[in-house]
Every structure is written in C-alpha cells, then in structure tokens.
Amino acid sequence: MPDVATNLQRVHPDRSHPERTVVARFEICYRRYLDADGNTADGLPPLARDADRLRALYRAMTLTRLFDKRAVAMQRIGQIGTYASSLGQEAVPVGVAAAMAQNDVLLPTYRDQGAMLWRGVTPAQLLLSWGGDERGNQHWGPAEDFPPAIPIASQAPHAVGVATAIKLRGEHRAAVCMLGDGATSKGDFYEALNLAGVWSLPVLFVVTNNQWAISLPRASQSAAETLAQKAIAGGVPAEQVDGNDVLAVHQAATEALERARSGLGASLIEALTYRLSDHTTADDASRYRSTEEVSAHWPAEPLTRLRAYLGRLGWWSKADEEALLKDCERIVEEGRAAYLAMPADHPTAMFDHLFATLPRSLAVQRRRFEENGHG
Amino acid sequence: MAELTMVGAVTMALARAMEDDPRVVLLGEDVGADGGVFRATDGLLARFGRDRVLDTPLAELLISGVCVGLAAQGFRPVGEIQFMGFLYPAFDQLVNHASRLRNRSRGRLSCPMVLRAPMGAGIHAPEHHSESTEAMLAHIPGLRTVIPSSPRRAYGLLLAAIRDPDPVVFLEPSRLYRALREEVADDGQALPLDTCFRLREGRDVTLVAWGAMVKEALAAADDLAAEGVLAEVIDVATLAPLDMDTILASVAKTGRCVIIHEAPLTGGFGAEIAARLAGQGLMSLMAPVERVTAPDVVVPLARLEGHYIPSRTHIEEAARRAVGYA
Structure with missing residues (x-):
C-alpha cells in the first residue's frame, strides 16, 4: 500500500523553484448548523426558523426509521427479500428531497427510502419492490423519478442525461443524483461529473458518505482527503456537510438546486454520516467492524439532535413524539397490509x-x- | 434519386429523422464539426445546430448512459460509438438499464434510444476496430439488434430504429460503408424491425447471412447459379427479435441451409438459427446445417484479416456440400 502523505509530498510543487507556478488551487468547506447535541452554529438557514417545515422533516425522518425497522423485521420472517436499511443516515435523503421541487427528477440509490417516501412513494410500493415485484416501481407520485439503481453509480450518467434534457428544453428544474461513498470509486461517477461540469448541467450529485462500502471502510476507498474534492477535478463546485444535520443537508441542497435551476450548473455535496445498520439484511457487519465503533457513532445520529433542537424551542413535546410514533406505526402497518394483500403478478x-x-x-x-x- | 454509399444513407436517415422529429438528438465523440470518424454525421451540426448534435467527452459508458437519461425524458437520442471494440463499456448500461427500464418500471419509463456502432473487419484498421460481437447483444432481452447490409436497408432500418419506442443497437458494417452505391429515395419510409429480407429467390439451398457477409453470400449465389445451383439468400438484418418464419419457410422449400457470419463459430448467432432449424425445421432438412464462420480466434490485425473473414469460396464449398449430401 502506498503511503499517501509521501505521495502528496512528492508531487506538490516546491515553491522555491521559480520555474514552477501554482496553476490551480481548491478548498473544500465543511458545513454544520446543528451539532450532535442540537446546539446551533451562527448563520442559521431559514429552515431553522420554520417550525412547521422542521416538524415535517422530523416526521419524515421518523417515518423512514420506522419503515426501515419494519422492513428488516419483515425480511427476517420471509415477507420481503433482502433489504438495505438506511438507519442512521435518514437526514440525507430527507433533507435533499425536502429541498427539491416536485418537478425536479430524483435518481436514487437503493438506500434512499427517505427521499422516495418524501416525494410520494408509498410504503406499500417500497415493500413491493423489496418484496420482488416490479410493480413497486410503477405508480409513483413523481412520475419522472427513476427507480433506485442497483448497480453502483450507474445512475450518474442517467442523471446527466436527464439534466441534458432539462437544459435542452430550457426548463428551470434539476436532476438530483444520489450516490454512496462506494460509488465515488467508479468510472461512471467520474464520467458523469465530468460531463456535468463541461456542459454546465442542472444536476446535483449527493454523495451519502456513510463510511462503509459494504465491508470496505472509507480510508481504504480513496486517498483523497474528502470525496467532495473529486468533483473539483470535473470543474464542479463541491462541499462537505454534516449529513446527520438535516439543516445543513437541506440548506446545501437548496443552494445547489437554486444554482442549477438558474443555469449556473452542477454541484456536489458530500454528506458525512454513518451506516448504523448492516449493509443489507444479507450482511453481517460484525465480520468487519467492531460494535464499539458502531456504538461510538450512535450519539451523532440525526433524529436525536433535531428533536433536541425542536424541544429547546418549544416546538416539540413528549406528547407530539408519542403521537408521531403512533401515526408512523399506523402508516407503516397499513403499507405492510396493502403489500401483503397484493397477489403476485x-x-x-x-x-x-x-x-x-x-x-x-x-x-x-x-x-x-x-x-x-x-x- | 441520389446514388448513395451506405454511410451516405446513414447520414440521410439521421437528417430525415431529425427533420421529422425535434426529439431526435445525436451525441457521441467527434460527431459535430468532424462529422464522425466515418463522416456518418457529416454536415448535421451545421444543419441542425449545437442543441441537436452534441460532441461528448471521450467516454462510451457515459454516452450510453446519457442516452438512457435523455430517452427517459422523452428525447430520441442516437448515440454513436466510434468502433464496436469500444462498445464494451456501454454494455453495463445496455444490459442493466436501457434494455430493462421499461420492464423494471412496468412501463412508467421507457428508453427509446439508438446506439450506433461500426462493426466488422476488412478495413485494415488497428486492433479493436474490427469486432463482430453481435451475438452478445442479441442475447440481451429487451434490446433490438439491427445490422443493415446495403444503403437502402441502412436508410430504412435506421429510420425504424430511431422511431422505435424501445432501445436499438444499430451495427453498421464498416467494410460496406463505401463498398457499393445504390439509389436511395429520401422518402422517410422505414423498414420493419422484425422481418428478414429475402434478397434472392432460389430452390436448392438457403444462404442465411447478415451485415457484410450478405455481399459475399450474394456473390456466392451468382457463382453457384453458373453451376446450376439456385441459392436463396436471406439477410437476417434484425437479429433480435429474430424472424425465424422467413428462414423456416425458405428451408422448407430448399431443404438445405448454410449460415454465414463473420463472428467466431462458438456461441455465434448462427448457432441460434441452427438450433431453431433443428427444433422447428428438422423435417424440411435434407442435409446437415452448414455454418461458415470465422474460427474461434481473436480477429487478427490487417495483414491476416483477409484469411479470417469467410470468403465466397468458403460459402460455395459449404453450399455444394449441402446440395451434394445424399
């Protein structure tokens, strides 16, 4: 294995040599409004002052988590097939989807249930897909959204194709391509980013960096300091956000989508989070990572901090929480029942x-x- | 009516399709000002502008994937891959997405795209520029694989491919691009995508070919006719979905069949036709089905490629064996 630091030292220009000049510089910023305890940074975005909207996001994240829990349980008793949980990373898909307009086009991964639910896909439809029925991809709220891509990063070229269509028609909307950290190792990702940059396309790439590509940790995936900086190579502006801070995810996505819709081109957001679950129900993460590591990430998970923030402002009570849990359980149970009642095609x-x-x-x-x- | 080469007919079909349907856009490497490495898109940038003829970066996976995205959005993208040997990065998109987007979304989304690529040996090109791997494509459900063998059929089939609501890979035999001219009417008439063409009527043996080998089969039929052997020549043209009816009807008449392709023997598309003849036309057969193909070797570079491509002589020998079989 090469030593990363040594490699960088070797290629960095020696400023004492006058024949060498720096021809490009870049930096990657990290954004966070809400820390793990729900404390706020300065410069809060408008969403932080919008109680109704924030409660809606909290509801969506809670619904995603409860759906997830039920789906895993259903897999265990054979009611659906292999399932990929998004436990711990709910703020990314929900925050991004909430920043989208309904006529933007979502190109999700298989772990973006939160975004799909937000955009009108029902729990029953998601369960149909995971239960092995193509009809789960059929009748969606947003008719132009793509079904989740199963081959990694293969949706990135689709997203730039969709964005090309949008640009050719002169429409003020955008494509949103969800990706995982593992996807940034693939050629499709680079090829799509490169085109998005050179054609200045209305597309937002969101890399949900949950630190693990099945068993391969982030450190073994790339020697780059950030995954966000991979976009710089394609001339696409990029930033890192705390992916467990829904305010940061939402605000970064909002700004990127505004740029895209106003003709200023593509962006990439690397959202740092952590996959608290196994890769899928067919995986056993204890083979490659310690329970101590997983436990250490639980305090940073996204729901607790948002609930703390809401509570501090008096926008959320214990009664609200109980009512929400009951309501989400009901929605998930209705979805389960509708799915199970649907005979095979x-x-x-x-x-x-x-x-x-x-x-x-x-x-x-x-x-x-x-x-x-x-x- | 213009006398056109095959590549000229391709250009004319592209222009006609773009004229008729504003949803048709071209994209690929060097398709703009350069007009494509074989000049198939010559003049189209000037005529239709930069929003209809898109020069892409050098990335075949990307080109095919962008086509999927454009097609799902209601455009009719026509992507160009410069040579079939550079088509392989696009297989991921063809197998995993283009061919199944309609199915996996149960009709909510569809993928009306065409991916064009020159195929075949015989133009003294560098390595990787002479592939005939059409059987790999014909094996993909949900995808149409089309190979024209003359300027007129290139025009009509390409129009049909672009108008088709599903993905089509359109393989153009580069050896035929400028090998012959014929009158092609720019009448906007598409040809069917699920019908073989019977190019020559015969009585004694059926020669089944596609792409550049059609020319050799027709030449062989001329020679055989001088010997009193009347060969029927069928251009399969649309490999997938396959029109077996036309082939079966011909073999029912002749009782003998020679299948010719430039691709290697094993797993070549001729194997599929031979198997179907055995399954559905055995009682018609009066001789074993002959296959005239390249051997199972990597297509050689220019100095040996003439030995690799099946010749009219090979076809005639096979036809004589079939006709002489007791």
Whole structure:
C-alpha cells in the first residue's frame, strides 16, 4: 500500500523553484448548523426558523426509521427479500428531497427510502419492490423519478442525461443524483461529473458518505482527503456537510438546486454520516467492524439532535413524539397490509413490459409459456 | 434519386429523422464539426445546430448512459460509438438499464434510444476496430439488434430504429460503408424491425447471412447459379427479435441451409438459427446445417484479416456440400 502523505509530498510543487507556478488551487468547506447535541452554529438557514417545515422533516425522518425497522423485521420472517436499511443516515435523503421541487427528477440509490417516501412513494410500493415485484416501481407520485439503481453509480450518467434534457428544453428544474461513498470509486461517477461540469448541467450529485462500502471502510476507498474534492477535478463546485444535520443537508441542497435551476450548473455535496445498520439484511457487519465503533457513532445520529433542537424551542413535546410514533406505526402497518394483500403478478407479465409492443417472435414464446402451464 | 454509399444513407436517415422529429438528438465523440470518424454525421451540426448534435467527452459508458437519461425524458437520442471494440463499456448500461427500464418500471419509463456502432473487419484498421460481437447483444432481452447490409436497408432500418419506442443497437458494417452505391429515395419510409429480407429467390439451398457477409453470400449465389445451383439468400438484418418464419419457410422449400457470419463459430448467432432449424425445421432438412464462420480466434490485425473473414469460396464449398449430401 502506498503511503499517501509521501505521495502528496512528492508531487506538490516546491515553491522555491521559480520555474514552477501554482496553476490551480481548491478548498473544500465543511458545513454544520446543528451539532450532535442540537446546539446551533451562527448563520442559521431559514429552515431553522420554520417550525412547521422542521416538524415535517422530523416526521419524515421518523417515518423512514420506522419503515426501515419494519422492513428488516419483515425480511427476517420471509415477507420481503433482502433489504438495505438506511438507519442512521435518514437526514440525507430527507433533507435533499425536502429541498427539491416536485418537478425536479430524483435518481436514487437503493438506500434512499427517505427521499422516495418524501416525494410520494408509498410504503406499500417500497415493500413491493423489496418484496420482488416490479410493480413497486410503477405508480409513483413523481412520475419522472427513476427507480433506485442497483448497480453502483450507474445512475450518474442517467442523471446527466436527464439534466441534458432539462437544459435542452430550457426548463428551470434539476436532476438530483444520489450516490454512496462506494460509488465515488467508479468510472461512471467520474464520467458523469465530468460531463456535468463541461456542459454546465442542472444536476446535483449527493454523495451519502456513510463510511462503509459494504465491508470496505472509507480510508481504504480513496486517498483523497474528502470525496467532495473529486468533483473539483470535473470543474464542479463541491462541499462537505454534516449529513446527520438535516439543516445543513437541506440548506446545501437548496443552494445547489437554486444554482442549477438558474443555469449556473452542477454541484456536489458530500454528506458525512454513518451506516448504523448492516449493509443489507444479507450482511453481517460484525465480520468487519467492531460494535464499539458502531456504538461510538450512535450519539451523532440525526433524529436525536433535531428533536433536541425542536424541544429547546418549544416546538416539540413528549406528547407530539408519542403521537408521531403512533401515526408512523399506523402508516407503516397499513403499507405492510396493502403489500401483503397484493397477489403476485400474472407470470406472463415478464413478457408484457419488455417492449412497447410484443415482437412476433416473443409472442410465440409467450404463448408457449402459457401453454406449458407456466402461466 | 441520389446514388448513395451506405454511410451516405446513414447520414440521410439521421437528417430525415431529425427533420421529422425535434426529439431526435445525436451525441457521441467527434460527431459535430468532424462529422464522425466515418463522416456518418457529416454536415448535421451545421444543419441542425449545437442543441441537436452534441460532441461528448471521450467516454462510451457515459454516452450510453446519457442516452438512457435523455430517452427517459422523452428525447430520441442516437448515440454513436466510434468502433464496436469500444462498445464494451456501454454494455453495463445496455444490459442493466436501457434494455430493462421499461420492464423494471412496468412501463412508467421507457428508453427509446439508438446506439450506433461500426462493426466488422476488412478495413485494415488497428486492433479493436474490427469486432463482430453481435451475438452478445442479441442475447440481451429487451434490446433490438439491427445490422443493415446495403444503403437502402441502412436508410430504412435506421429510420425504424430511431422511431422505435424501445432501445436499438444499430451495427453498421464498416467494410460496406463505401463498398457499393445504390439509389436511395429520401422518402422517410422505414423498414420493419422484425422481418428478414429475402434478397434472392432460389430452390436448392438457403444462404442465411447478415451485415457484410450478405455481399459475399450474394456473390456466392451468382457463382453457384453458373453451376446450376439456385441459392436463396436471406439477410437476417434484425437479429433480435429474430424472424425465424422467413428462414423456416425458405428451408422448407430448399431443404438445405448454410449460415454465414463473420463472428467466431462458438456461441455465434448462427448457432441460434441452427438450433431453431433443428427444433422447428428438422423435417424440411435434407442435409446437415452448414455454418461458415470465422474460427474461434481473436480477429487478427490487417495483414491476416483477409484469411479470417469467410470468403465466397468458403460459402460455395459449404453450399455444394449441402446440395451434394445424399
């Protein structure tokens, strides 16, 4: 393994040599308004003074967490398939989605349930997808949003394609591409960022850095000091935010989306958070990280600090909390019941959505499929 | 009516599609001022402007992925990959997204895109510029794989591909780009995407080919006719979805079949046609199905490529074997 510091020293220009001049400089800023205890920094954004809006975000984060817990439980008893929990990182998808306009286009990962729920996808639809039914991706609130991309970073080129469409039509909206830290190791990510920069596209890349790409820790993924700075290479402005501070996520996304919609081009936000769960229900994180490490990250999780902030301002009470939990439980339970009540699709459905019109040769296979009793 | 080369017919089809439908945009490496490495997009930037002809950075995965995003937004993107050997980074997008976006969203989103790439050997190009890996593409459900073999069919099939509501990979045999001219009417008439073309009627043997090998098959049919062997020539053209009916009907008449492709033997698309003949046309067959293909080797560089590409002589020998089979 190369020594990072040594590498950097070797290539950094020696200022004592007059034949060498610095031709590019960059810096990455880190933004946080709310610390883990709910204490505030100066320069709070408008959202911090909007009680109704903040409560809505808190509700969305709580719903995401309870949905998550139920989905994991359902997987354990075989009611859905493998599930990827977003425990501990709810502030990122919720904060970003809350900054989006309804006609912006979301290109989520499979761990962005919080954003999808915010934008109108129902718990039943999410469970349908995780339960192995394509219809879960069918009837969404925001009709242009993409279904979650399963291959890592493959949605990044789609996002710049969507942003190209938006730009060509001269529309004032943007594409939002969600990514994980692992995605920043992939070529698709760089290729998309590069185009977003050079075509000045209305797209926001959000890297949810939860510190782990399954078992590979952040330190083993990249020698770069920040993942945000990878955007600088593509000429795309970037910043780091505390991803457990929904105010910071929301404000950074709001500013980036305003720039995108007003024709000022792409941005990237690296949101620092921590994956408190296993990678998926098929994973056992104890094989590669200690319980001490996980426990050490619990105090920074995003719900507690927002609740503390709301409570301090008198905007949230114990009764509010109890009512919210009850309400979220009800929503999740209704989603579970609706999902379980939905029978599997007819087997011939696997033919019927492949093409706009079933080609003749495939119609023959479909007929045989039905005749053979598969249908 | 203009006498056009195949590459000229491609340009004319692109222009026609762009004229007819403002949703059609072209993107790729050097497709703008340069007009593409084979000049397939020559003049289109000047005619349609920078919002319709987009020069992309050098990134094939990106080009295919941007097409998916544009298509999902209702555009009709036509991406160009400079050579089939550089298409492989795009496979992730073709297999995982373009071909299944409609299915995985149950019709909520769709992907009406075309990815064009020159294919095949015989132009003395550097390494990786002479691939024939169409079978890999034809294996992908939800994707159409189309290969024209003449200027007229290039025009009509490309129009059909661009108008089709689903993704199409359109492979243009580079050896044919300027090999022949024919009159092509700019009539906006598309050709069907699920029908083989019977190019020559015959009685004794069916020659099944696509792309550049169609030319060799037609030449072989000429030679065979001089010997009194009347060969029927079928241009498969739309490999996936495959029109087996036309091939089966021909073999029902001739009883003999030679399948010709430039790609290597094993797992080549000829294997699929041979298997279907065995399954659905066995009673028609009076001789074993012959396959004339490249051997299972890496396509050689220029000095040996002439030995690699199946020749009309190979086709004629196979046809004679089939006809002479007792």
